[in-house]
Amino acid sequence: MNDVGMGENLLFLTDEQLRQGIEAMFFAYRGFTADPDRILAGMAYGRAHHRAIHFINRALGTTVNNLLILLGVTKQSLNRVLRTLIEDGLVESRVGVTDKRERNLYLTEAGEALERQLSDAQRARMRAAYRAAGPQAVAGFRQVLEAMMDPEMRRKHHALREAGQ
CATH class of the missing domain: 1.10.10.10 (Winged helix-like DNA-binding domain superfamily/Winged helix DNA-binding domain)
Structure with missing residues (x-):
């Protein structure tokens, strides 16, 4: 940071x-x-x-x-x-x-x-970290994590995320 x-x-x-x-x-x-x-x-x-x-x-x-x-x-x-x-x-x-x-x-x-x-x-640990970092950092962190995923895992991640909404 x-x-x-x-x-x-x-x-x-x-x-x-x-x-x-x-x-x-x-x-x-x-x-x-x-x-x-x-x-x-x-x-x-x-x-x-x-x-x-x-x-x-x-x-x-x-x-x-x-x-x-x-x-x-x-x-x-x-x-x-x-x-x-x-x-x-x-x-x-x-x-x-x-x-x-x-x-x-x-x-x-x-x-x-x-x-x-x-x-x-x-969730408690993630919530505390997200609050401390702020919304822009959280969005950036998610982008970095998704960019590190192999394409197939990224598709599975998106499918799970959509199914959970």
């Missing part, structure tokens, strides 16, 4: 400025995941469980295959996470309505409660 205040041309960043941005992303991500990590640690869950819960909540009835694409993990890894979430009563897997081979995923009431607890913690 000091760079902006000093009037530097941010379109031509030095390697050191880029390194500082990369480090800021690492530390911000660490802060962003800290609260959910603490909540999940007592349940023997990790970030993969959190991501699965988040995206099942965002796209109720999503298929296992769609979740694989969104999360970018192996089928074996996702099956391990889903098996635990289903056994613990947080996720329900239902046979597909149009295709009986598909499995549609839904959060149970307990899963919805955990998702709320996890996202409330992250």
Whole structure:
């Protein structure tokens, strides 16, 4: 933020400025995941469980295959996470309505409660950061994040955003 205040041309960043941005992303991500990590640690869950819960909540009835694409993990890894979430009563897997081979995923009431607890913690952190930065910085931050996404992930991000409105 000091760079902006000093009037530097941010379109031509030095390697050191880029390194500082990369480090800021690492530390911000660490802060962003800290609260959910603490909540999940007592349940023997990790970030993969959190991501699965988040995206099942965002796209109720999503298929296992769609979740694989969104999360970018192996089928074996996702099956391990889903098996635990289903056994613990947080996720329900239902046979597909149009295709009986598909499995549609839904959060149970307990899963919805955990998702709320996890996202409330992250929303509080995001809300405080957004308020501190101001609307122009928030808009710029979103532009930077979207510009860093691969085109396919950007399309999925936009589709989730539109579905949630």
